[in-house]
Amino acid sequence: MLSRLKTALGALLRKTLVERELDEELRYHIERQTEQNIRSGMNPEEARREALKAFGGVGQAKERSRDARGVRWLEELWQDLRFGARMLLKRPGVTFVAALATALGICANTTIFSVVHSMIMRPFNFANQERLIAVWEGNTGDVNARGPVAPGNFADWREHNGACERLVAIEQRYFDLSDGDQPERFNGYRVTEGFFDMLGVKAAYGRAFLPEDSEPGHGRVVAISHKFWLRRFAGDPKVVGKALTLNGENFTVIGIMGPDFNYPYRGGEMWAPLVFDAKAGHDRERHFLRVIGLLKPGVGIKQARADLGEIARHAERQFPETNTGRGVYVYSLKEDAVRGTAVAAPILIGASIFVLLISCANVANLLLARAATRRQEIAVRLALGASRRRIIRQLLTESVLLGTAGGALGLLLSVWAMGTLSHGIPEDFAQFIPGYERFGMSWTVFTFTLLTSLSAGALFGLAPAWHAARTDFNDALKGDGKGGSNTGAGRRLRGALVVAEVALSLTLLIGAGLLVRSLAETLRADLGVRPENVLALQVALPPDGYREESQRIDFFTRLLRDIEAMPDVADAGAVNIVPFSMMGANTVGVQIVGQPTFPKGRGPIVHHRVATPGYFKAIGTALRKGRLFTDQDDARAAPVVLINEAVARRFFAGRDPVGERLKFGDGKRDTAEIIGVVTDVKNEDLEEQADPTVYAPFAQQPWRQMNLIIHARQDPASLASAVRGSVRALDRGVPVSYVKTLRRMIDERLSPKRMMTLVIGVFAAAALLLAAVGIYAVISYVVAQRTREFGIRLALGAQSGAVLKLVIGQGLKLTLIGVALGLAGAFMLTRAMSFFLFGVTATDPLTFISVSLLQAAVALLACYLPARRATKVDPLIALKAE
Numbered sequence: 001m002l003s004r005l006k007t008a009l010g011a012l013l014r015k016t017l018v019e020r021e022l023d024e025e026l027r028y029h030i031e032r033q034t035e036q037n038i039r040s041g042m043n044p045e046e047a048r049r050e051a052l053k054a055f056g057g058v059g060q061a062k063e064r065s066r067d068a069r070g071v072r073w074l075e076e077l078w079q080d081l082r083f084g085a086r087m088l089l090k091r092p093g094v095t096f097v098a099a100l101a102t103a104l105g106i107c108a109n110t111t112i113f114s115v116v117h118s119m120i121m122r123p124f125n126f127a128n129q130e131r132l133i134a135v136w137e138g139n140t141g142d143v144n145a146r147g148p149v150a151p152g153n154f155a156d157w158r159e160h161n162g163a164c165e166r167l168v169a170i171e172q173r174y175f176d177l178s179d180g181d182q183p184e185r186f187n188g189y190r191v192t193e194g195f196f197d198m199l200g201v202k203a204a205y206g207r208a209f210l211p212e213d214s215e216p217g218h219g220r221v222v223a224i225s226h227k228f229w230l231r232r233f234a235g236d237p238k239v240v241g242k243a244l245t246l247n248g249e250n251f252t253v254i255g256i257m258g259p260d261f262n263y264p265y266r267g268g269e270m271w272a273p274l275v276f277d278a279k280a281g282h283d284r285e286r287h288f289l290r291v292i293g294l295l296k297p298g299v300g301i302k303q304a305r306a307d308l309g310e311i312a313r314h315a316e317r318q319f320p321e322t323n324t325g326r327g328v329y330v331y332s333l334k335e336d337a338v339r340g341t342a343v344a345a346p347i348l349i350g351a352s353i354f355v356l357l358i359s360c361a362n363v364a365n366l367l368l369a370r371a372a373t374r375r376q377e378i379a380v381r382l383a384l385g386a387s388r389r390r391i392i393r394q395l396l397t398e399s400v401l402l403g404t405a406g407g408a409l410g411l412l413l414s415v416w417a418m419g420t421l422s423h424g425i426p427e428d429f430a431q432f433i434p435g436y437e438r439f440g441m442s443w444t445v446f447t448f449t450l451l452t453s454l455s456a457g458a459l460f461g462l463a464p465a466w467h468a469a470r471t472d473f474n475d476a477l478k479g480d481g482k483g484g485s486n487t488g489a490g491r492r493l494r495g496a497l498v499v500a501e502v503a504l505s506l507t508l509l510i511g512a513g514l515l516v517r518s519l520a521e522t523l524r525a526d527l528g529v530r531p532e533n534v535l536a537l538q539v540a541l542p543p544d545g546y547r548e549e550s551q552r553i554d555f556f557t558r559l560l561r562d563i564e565a566m567p568d569v570a571d572a573g574a575v576n577i578v579p580f581s582m583m584g585a586n587t588v589g590v591q592i593v594g595q596p597t598f599p600k601g602r603g604p605i606v607h608h609r610v611a612t613p614g615y616f617k618a619i620g621t622a623l624r625k626g627r628l629f630t631d632q633d634d635a636r637a638a639p640v641v642l643i644n645e646a647v648a649r650r651f652f653a654g655r656d657p658v659g660e661r662l663k664f665g666d667g668k669r670d671t672a673e674i675i676g677v678v679t680d681v682k683n684e685d686l687e688e689q690a691d692p693t694v695y696a697p698f699a700q701q702p703w704r705q706m707n708l709i710i711h712a713r714q715d716p717a718s719l720a721s722a723v724r725g726s727v728r729a730l731d732r733g734v735p736v737s738y739v740k741t742l743r744r745m746i747d748e749r750l751s752p753k754r755m756m757t758l759v760i761g762v763f764a765a766a767a768l769l770l771a772a773v774g775i776y777a778v779i780s781y782v783v784a785q786r787t788r789e790f791g792i793r794l795a796l797g798a799q800s801g802a803v804l805k806l807v808i809g810q811g812l813k814l815t816l817i818g819v820a821l822g823l824a825g826a827f828m829l830t831r832a833m834s835f836f837l838f839g840v841t842a843t844d845p846l847t848f849i850s851v852s853l854l855q856a857a858v859a860l861l862a863c864y865l866p867a868r869r870a871t872k873v874d875p876l877i878a879l880k881a882e
Contacts, residue, residue: 084398088405094370095402098363101773102406102456104766105359107413108352110449112759114418117444120338120345123435125260127200128294132333133304135167135291137312140327146336149291151276152284153315153323157291160311163304164293168195170264171274171289174540174705175222176735178245182728185540185737186228189264190274196223198294199263203255206240209273213254219273222251226259228269246272248544248733264290265337265434284315284322292333305330337434344756347833351511351763354504356452358767360460361497361504362774363406367399367464368494369781378468392465399461400454407453414449415441424755428740429748432582463493494778495814501774502818503825505767506855510826512764513847514837515757521839522750528644528681528690529579530620533570534742535716536578537723540705542733549635552702555730560612562726563710568719571711573615574698578707579681580745581738590694592651593661593671606647607693610701616678618709619742626658626676634699639672642695645680650692662694672696686749686838707738716741753836768858771818775862779811783870790870800871807870811863812856819852 037050088095126132137153138145149169158167171190176183196208204226213221222244233239243250251272262268295304305328312328371378378391418440430436539559546552556574563572577583588608591597613629616622624645633640641662648657661671680690698706712719720739727736783790790803830842840847 103409105356106410110414112352119435134336163307183735186269188270206255223255364460371468395465400457403457503822505771506822531742538738571618573618780866807867815859
């Protein structure tokens with residue numbers, strides 16, 4: 001009975017309050033309408049009567065009341081915005097510092113979000129891109145296998161799979177364009193039917209491929225990239241329909257692709273149909289295709305893996321000689337493309353969030369100190385009837401305005417930062433990064449910045465607003481100095497924010513220190529080559545004129561002889577694949593003669609290089625044991641090879657490999673004798689572990705395409721023209737391409753690590769600056785609040801050193817707590833950076849200690865400046881001020 005009575009009374013009370021609120025809102029709206037009627041020319045009685053008529057019905061009154069509440073809410077919001085703007089402009093110095101601190105955090109997050117959005121979240125702009133997949137081959141059991149595909153296996157997948165609407169094969173090819181004195185080589189692709197249709201890509205001019213273009217005898221058409229069109233044909237749309245001589249054959253240009261199309265990401269300039277004849281289409285020995293597909297609606301990656309895996313197992317049973325141990329590996333196209341970029345994303349995102357949190361803590365501390373100076377203003381508003389909720393809303397409006405101003409400044413800084421980053425990666429390397437061409441400002445990035453700015457404003461304004469709203473207006477109006485942010489709770493909150501700033505900034509500094517040390521170790525490391533004054537040029541012999549191996553040997557022998565005779569050339573040689581270049585890898589299976597034979601498809605894989613005798617001296621790769629190639633290691637001599645130290649360690653541990661024999665996996669070559677061991681050359685990513693590599697003499701395996709390696713006495717770039725002339729003198733139809741110094745290749749490979757180190761370093765420097773400003777602000781506030789105390793101490797005979805020690809000690813106490821927490825956090829978080837580190841561990845003591853001392857030194861300076869000001873307090877002035 002009692003509970004029912006309480007429920008009824010509660011319902012009656014709520015109804016009364018609602019009706020009272022409704023009456024107040026209605027009265028307010030009627031008065032506003034009366035004022036408007038009077039301004040329109042009515043007398044007061046008529047104006048009142050017409051206003052009452054407008055709100056005659058109860059239902060209409062409720063509707064009007066709701067409208068009135070909406071109007072009042074908008075008016076109050078506008079009032080809060082105007083008042084907040086006036087308060088921010090009243091203290092321009094504090095406002096500027098707070099906006100700048102916010103801008104640093106917003107800039108960091110906007111820049112990194114742009115990187116993540118363009119290169120990880122949306123690397124492609126294809127239709128149905130969530131259904132696109134990449135399909136690779138590899139040894140069974142290799143969870144990360146991404147090997148090229150054999151044409152016969154691709155034909156099986158395309159014919160028998162039930163998971164994909166379409167599968168397309170891509171072959172990387174070089175196209176030699178002959179329209180001048182000397183052909184020019186361009187990178188391109190041959191693609192099977194449906195390539196452009198599957199990706200949903202249309203030509204900007206002309207058309208894409210039609211099904212009949214992929215029929216035998218109809219594949220002499222080509223689509224060119226937008227960049228190639230602008231560079232080579234000056235943007236002339238009449239090039240569509242024009243004939244180009246590519247690789248000695250006539251191709252008709254049927255289309256010019258759009259400026260944002262760049263797939264696959266290998267710097268492709270043109271695309272032509274890939275047509276297999278009956279024999280090539282069933283080849284299961286050569287693996288050179290890249291395969292992508294479009295899943296059927298409703299089909300997932302797992303189902304596609306199971307479906308294609310069953311086809312591969314059937315082929316393994318049917319063709320054991322070629323398919324034993326070969327598995328199928330399916331990934332989403334986006335996952336496959338961004339796997340390299342995505343590794344660094346968590347570190348960059350985490351670092352940017354750290355900077356934002358530090359900036360928010362910094363601004364929160366400034367707002368806490370500022371709130372203390374507004375205690376009487378807030379107390380007066382509370383005394384006049386303002387609710388604490390209304391005070392919090394007003395202060396939050398000010399902080400959101402401040403966050404928006406900081407966001408606008410941060411957006412400008414991020415535009416500059418994006419431009420710097422986009423030019424920080426060389427163009428020759430950037431073309432291999434999916435989505436890099438779309439990196440920059442966009443509406444998505446702008447929306448992210450706006451939301452981040454508003455969120456940051458609410459985040460750093462919430463604690464000061466809540467704290468200020470708890471002001472005791474009786475004490476504040478009495479002016480007794482209590483309440484606000486000067487209470488124990490306020491001091492603890494300010495101290496906690498400083499500790500958080502120091503801890504987060506120290507973690508960032510340690511991460512940056514590790515990356516800097518890693519980069520320094522990489523630059524100091526022995527790469528296995530001597531890159532100074534070394535020039536590389538690619539020379540490719542046309543297939544129709546150099547069918548015989550003797551012709552190839554004769555051409556490169558004469559060419560190298562001419563180059564060596566040049567006065568500025570110290571040494572010259574040739575190799576099929578240049579270290580640190582973007583030319584990919586050529587691998588081969590290997591067997592050790594005299595050791596147990598590996599099962600087919602499960603033997604070790606080594607990198608295979610073909611080099612002339614002068615190559616090793618020209619590039620600076622040292623001989624460790626045995627001998628190098630000589631001119632006597634020709635086609636008439638017994639097959640020989642050189643191995644690097646990685647092969648010796650892996651297969652010949654504890655014994656001399658010189659004199660041992662190797663048999664290559666294809667079984668078609670004679671066994672080769674190991675005649676020497678050369679030093680390791682770092683792999684393409686300049687990682688510590690070198691790839692096992694076997695070198696064969698060019699005279700015994702004459703490749704059609706070789707790269708000249710020229711060690712110049714002075715500037716190597718000046719030799720390019722002379723080398724082109726030597727090639728042209730031997731054969732005007734031979735193209736020279738990919739002219740680049742070895743040092744530039746290494747710099748391009750290092751550019752992502754350099755850029756990541758720079759970004760983290762800038763973030764760490766900003767964090768250190770913000771932490772120092774935070775410590776300085778807190779200690780300055782403490783000095784200002786304790787001016788009377790310091791005056792009394794000095795008046796009673798205290799020494800300046802004692803006051804200095806007292807103030808500095810308070811700041812250093814917070815710093816040391818932050819350093820301890822930062823060290824613990826760094827010890828746990830920097831382990832995630834191990835993948836990026838070379839020559840230094842993730843818990844390197846030198847980095848941890850040196851960075852901690854740097855943080856402490858900066859904090860000491862930030863404490864010293866206001867502490868020194870405390871020692872200069874005039875006791876008489878301080879006491880009079882009270």
